[in-house]
Amino acid sequence: MTRKILHIDMNSYFATVEQQANPLLRGRPIAVLGSKAKRTIIVASSIEAKRLGIKTASDLNEALKICPELVVVHGEPRKYADVTRRFISIFEEFTDKVEIFSIDEAFLDVTKTANLFGGPEKIASKIKRKIRDEIGSWLSCSIGIGPNKFLAKTGSDLEKPDGLVIINENNKDNILQNLPLERFCGIGRAISRRLSLLDVYTTSDLRKCPIACLKEEFGVISAWKLKQIAYGLDISPVISWREQKLAKSFSCSRTMNRDITSRDEIKKQLLFLFEKVAKKLRDDNYWAKEAGFWFRFKDFSGHGKVFRLGSWCCNGLEFYGLSLKQLSQIHLHQPVRAIGVFAGRVQLSVNVPSSFLPEDKLNQQILETMDSINNRYGEDVITRGVLTGVKLKEVVSGMGRKKF
Ligand SMILES: [Mg+2]
Incomplete structure (x- = not known):
């Protein structure tokens, strides 16, 4: 059965929420700034500002040169989260399957409920009307409808603002072939640049490119994901x-x-990755009760270990320490080309009993201090001494932070 998926993307979200809240800002080019560390980076610009060439992530001073009448607003994350909660509850009137993809994007699976509302297109227009009526007339969204999440998201990106694009078997190939690769979720600029080195510029090229070439460049998992993108x-x-x-x-x-063989080097990489995962946990206020790691060897074979933790953890060094015992049981029969780690069985920190041991408290303080320095001055400004020289640029994040 063909699935019916909607992807809903709020247009110029933070900026339109600000314009909704303050009528004096409506119709004017405005730029919303990020909080704390990134004070001069624009995190959202209004539709009017975008028309003048002010893009998200541009520097405020640069933007003011282009558009001196730009109105600058300091972002208020809590306000946006509150509006997000309100539109999520509108989405849930149409299906129980609502996935929040980011603060201003969501996927809805309406396969089973579409008929109750007259079909997915009707749902889309009802949602648009409800957002205007119940949240604010200044807010608009672009909606893509497709048989899967990837195509629905591709569709919502095609018409902005206030778009509605339906992608189905009939128009799919045409749409896919006419878009530059970096427009697809999961590719982006860095990967499209690497693809161009393989002479791959369009989805047609990507379809023709031998899987072996993609595997060589991106690893097995990403290679298959790219092939899937090519065919939608x-x-x-x-x-x-x-x-x-x-x-x-x-x-x-x-x-x-380059492939690595030295156990010391592998250990260093494991620590580096566990530190990254632990930071992600702390950023989102989670603790984990399980962790693991995997290796991909030169011949693309793989090996991994999963282990339970004695207590709740969000400390990279602790994950690493526990992984060493597991690592000693692995026979490294080949050079290692990729390493991954994960933390699972997670729980929000409010639900985790806090430790009263003085050494745990001290560790927690050290982590908080490191995080606040790194959040303020940039990733890896302060790190474990043993990780000196382990560079971030070696990271191939593959398909971006959020994956389907
Ligand atoms: Mg958006």
């Missing part, structure tokens, strides 16, 4: 945010610049 395939389910909250796990992986 995606079997990943829409997982309701309510379920996701319970099922969440955190992971991090990297493909090495």
Whole structure:
């Protein structure tokens, strides 16, 4: 049965929320700034500012040169989270399968409920009307409808603002072939640049490119994902945010610049990756009760270990320490080309009993201090001494932070 998936993307989200709240800002080019560390980076610009060429992530001073009348607003994350909660509850009137993809994007699986509302297109227009009527007339969204998440997301990106694009078997190939690769979720600029080195510029090129070439450049998993993108395939389910909250796990992986054989080097990489995963846990206020790691060897065979933790943990050094025993049991029969780690069985920190041991408290303080320095001055400004020289640029994040 063909699935019916909607992807809803709020247009110029933070900026339109600000314009909704303050009528004096409506119709004017405005730029919303990020909080704390990134004070001069624009995190959102209004539709009017975008028309003048002010893009998200541009520097405020540069933007003011282009558009001196730009109105600058300091972002208020809590306000946006509150509006997000309100539109999520509108989405849930149409299906129980609502996946929050980011603060201003969601996937809805309406396969089973579409008929109750007259079909997915009707649902899309009802949602648009409800957002205007119940949240604010200034807010608009672009909606893509497709047989899977990838195509629905591709569709919502095609018409902005206030778009509605339906992608089906009939128009799919045409749409896929006419878009530059970096427009697809999961590719982006860095990967499209690497693809161009393989003479791959369009989805047609990507279809023709031998899987072996892609595997060589990106690793097995990413190579298959790229092939799926080329054909507009995606079997990943829409997982309701309510379920996701319970099922969440955190992971991090990297493909090495060159294959590595030394156990010391492998240990260093493991520590580096566990530090990254632990930071992600702390950023999202999670603790884990399980962790693991995997290796991909030169011949693309793999090996991995999963282990339970004695107590709740969000400390990279602790994950690493526990992984060493597991590592000693692994026979490294080949050079290692990629390493990944993950933390699972996670729980929000409010639900985790805090430790009263003085050494745990001290460790926690050290982590908090390191995090605040890194959050303020940039990733890896302060790190474990043993990791000196382990460079971030070796990271191949593959398909971006959020994956389908
Ligand atoms: Mg958006």
